[in-house]
Structure formats: structure tokens, C-alpha cells
Amino acid sequence: MFSSLISKFDLDRFFIGEGPQPSPYVLTQRRVYILPTKQGLAFGLLLFIMLLGSINYANSLGYMLTFLLASLAIVTIFHTYNNLLRLEIGPAITVPCFVGDIAIIKIRINNPAAMVRHSLCLYSERTLAQFADISAQSVSFMTLRHCFNRRGLQPVPRFTLESRYPLGLFRAWSIIEPEQQQLVYPRPSADRQLPLNSAGGLDGNKTIDLGSDDFRELRSYVPGDPLQHVHWKSAARHHTLLTKEFSSTAAQELWLNWQQTSVSGSEAKLSQLTRWVLLATKENIPFGLKLPGIEIKPTLSPQHTAHCLKQLALYGSGDADG
Numbered sequence: 001m002f003s004s005l006i007s008k009f010d011l012d013r014f015f016i017g018e019g020p021q022p023s024p025y026v027l028t029q030r031r032v033y034i035l036p037t038k039q040g041l042a043f044g045l046l047l048f049i050m051l052l053g054s055i056n057y058a059n060s061l062g063y064m065l066t067f068l069l070a071s072l073a074i075v076t077i078f079h080t081y082n083n084l085l086r087l088e089i090g091p092a093i094t095v096p097c098f099v100g101d102i103a104i105i106k107i108r109i110n111n112p113a114a115m116v117r118h119s120l121c122l123y124s125e126r127t128l129a130q131f132a133d134i135s136a137q138s139v140s141f142m143t144l145r146h147c148f149n150r151r152g153l154q155p156v157p158r159f160t161l162e163s164r165y166p167l168g169l170f171r172a173w174s175i176i177e178p179e180q181q182q183l184v185y186p187r188p189s190a191d192r193q194l195p196l197n198s199a200g201g202l203d204g205n206k207t208i209d210l211g212s213d214d215f216r217e218l219r220s221y222v223p224g225d226p227l228q229h230v231h232w233k234s235a236a237r238h239h240t241l242l243t244k245e246f247s248s249t250a251a252q253e254l255w256l257n258w259q260q261t262s263v264s265g266s267e268a269k270l271s272q273l274t275r276w277v278l279l280a281t282k283e284n285i286p287f288g289l290k291l292p293g294i295e296i297k298p299t300l301s302p303q304h305t306a307h308c309l310k311q312l313a314l315y316g317s318g319d320a321d322g
Contacts, residue, residue, distance in 0.1 A: 047066055079166050151313045
């Protein structure tokens with residue numbers, strides 16, 4: 001019974017790794033596996049045929065060549081295995097992303113040994129392989145790209161680090177799953193209009209509604225801006241295209257309220273609020289955020305935007321805070 005449990009655990013580690021592990025993840029002898037590649041199996045078959053031919057014809061030179069190539073293959077095993085051994089993997093560096101976007105995850109690889117690690121290959125189920133050489137006693141980063149389909153704190157995906165150096169006859173690998181999480185924001189909706197009324201500040205205040213009658217400011221021209229909004233005097237004087245922006249009565253504070261969303265369903269509401277946060281930040285409008293049980297006061301800063309997006313990402317998960 002006990003031996004069967006041990007064998008099942010070893011089999012799981014062989015195919016899917018040890019599960020989430022704290023960083024750094026050190027590639028010890030028990031964590032690195034090695035098997036022949038297709039080329040290695042073909043090479044072994046060739047050696048067997050050469051051995052049979054040498055026996056059949058009693059060819060001394062055939063024996064010498066066969067055993068020489070076999071010795072080369074055996075030495076290759078140690079080089080391939082040692083190319084991964086004692087590497088320290090992690091922690092990963094993550095940057096928040098939106099649902100459906102490609103997250104760029106930087107995997108830290110520390111090589112404490114006084115030897116260069118050649119042609120390391122990193123990949124996961126959904127990403128293409130990336131190759132890199134790691135200098136002796138140095139730290140390098142390899143990139144893992146992953147698309148997340150759910151918002152919130154998502155685990156960093158499991159990936160494989162492998163080596164086929166130097167001849168490609170053997171494949172050594174280790175399956176790694178860092179005990180880390182990636183913050184994923186809701187996917188912004190297609191709605192590009194801010195709410196018409198401020199739902200939390202002074203009664204009757206209007207929020208900035210781009211494209212209305214009152215002149216607000218000049219900004220750099222963006223291809224696609226209406227030609228009637230181009231400030232031609234500046235273009236003639238300074239040879240620089242500027243666009244006039246207009247707004248309605250400016251609000252002293254803009255509240256982005258869960259109750260103001262025009263869609264149904266929690267995920268759709270979070271998606272629309274995410275778009276509003278991005279629009280308000282882009283237009284430099286101080287804004288606050290109101291979710292059921294959460295209220296964030298109006299202000300304007302990169303930290304405020306990141307905090308609001310985090311609350312939207314974690315809403316309903318139990319990890320959000322007010």
C-alpha cells in the first residue's frame with residue numbers, strides 16, 4: 001500500500017510536477033528527469049545495428065567505432081543532466097493585465113555554478129518555447145507568455161524547463177509551478193462614454209462629457225480627430241497640429257457607481273466600470289468608485305487607478321478591501 005502511494009506520487013511528479021512550490025525552486029536530483037529523444041532512440045538503434053554487423057563480420061574497426069560512439073552517448077547523458085542541475089528558479093515577476101490579454105511573466109533563473117548553462121528551453125502548454133544561455137554565477141530572466149480568461153488573482157501557470165544540450169540525444173526536464181499569483185483585471189467593455197451624472201458628489205453636478213460645447217483645452221492631434229476641432233492657428237504658427245477639446249460643465253468630482261451601469265450581470269458591470277476608470281484616467285478627471293460594500297473617494301493618481309482596478313478585479317472573491 002505504502003509503496004503504491006510512493007510510486008503514484010513519483011509518477012505525478014514525472015508528468016505534472018510537485019504542484020505549487022515556494023521560490024526559489026532548486027532543481028535537485030529528484031526534480032530533474034532525463035530520457036532519450038527520438039534522435040537518441042534512432043542513434044541507439046544505429047549502434048545496435050553496427051554492433052550486430054561487427055559481430056557478424058568479426059570487424060575490429062567496427063567494434064571500436066561502435067563503442068566509441070556509445071561512450072560519446074553516455075558522456076552526453078551527464079552533460080545534458082548537469083545542464084539543469086542545481087539551477088534556482090523564481091520568483092517570477094508579474095505585471096497586472098486584463099482578461100484576454102497576453103500576460104508577460106518574467107521567470108528568474110539563478111545559476112550559482114561556475115559553468116555556463118547552454119540552450120535552456122522554457123515553455124508551457126499555451127506558449128511557444130524560448131531558448132537562452134545562462135552565464136556562470138549569474139541571474140537571467142526568461143519570458144513566459146500566458147492568456148488569462150478569468151479576473152482576480154490567478155495562479156502563475158505551470159511551465160517546463162528543459163535541456164537537450166549538447167547533441168540532442170537526451171532530454172532533461174523539470175516541471176515547475178511557482179507558488180505565486182497574477183492579478184488579472186476585468187476586460188474593459190466597448191462602451192467609451194462616461195456616465196452623464198455624478199452619482200456620489202454634489203447634487204446635480206455633471207461629469208465631463210467629451211465632445212460637448214464648452215472649450216476645455218488643447219492637446220496633441222491624434223489621427224482620426226475631427227478636422228473642425230483642429231487648432232489651425234497653432235498649425236500655421238508652430239507647424240504643430242493641436243486638437244481643441246470641449247466639455248460640458250465640469251464636475252467637482254466624478255463618481256463611477258455600480259448602480260449607474262447600463263448593463264446587467266456582475267461581470268458586465270465590472271467590465272463597464274473598468275472602462276470608465278480607464279477613460280477617467282486618460283482624460284485626467286478625478287474620480288471615485290462605488291461598489292456594493294466598497295467606496296473609494298475621488299482623487300487622481302496612478303496609484304488610485306491601480307487600486308480601483310484591483311478592487312474591480314477582486315470584487316466578490318473575498319480578497320478585496322475597502
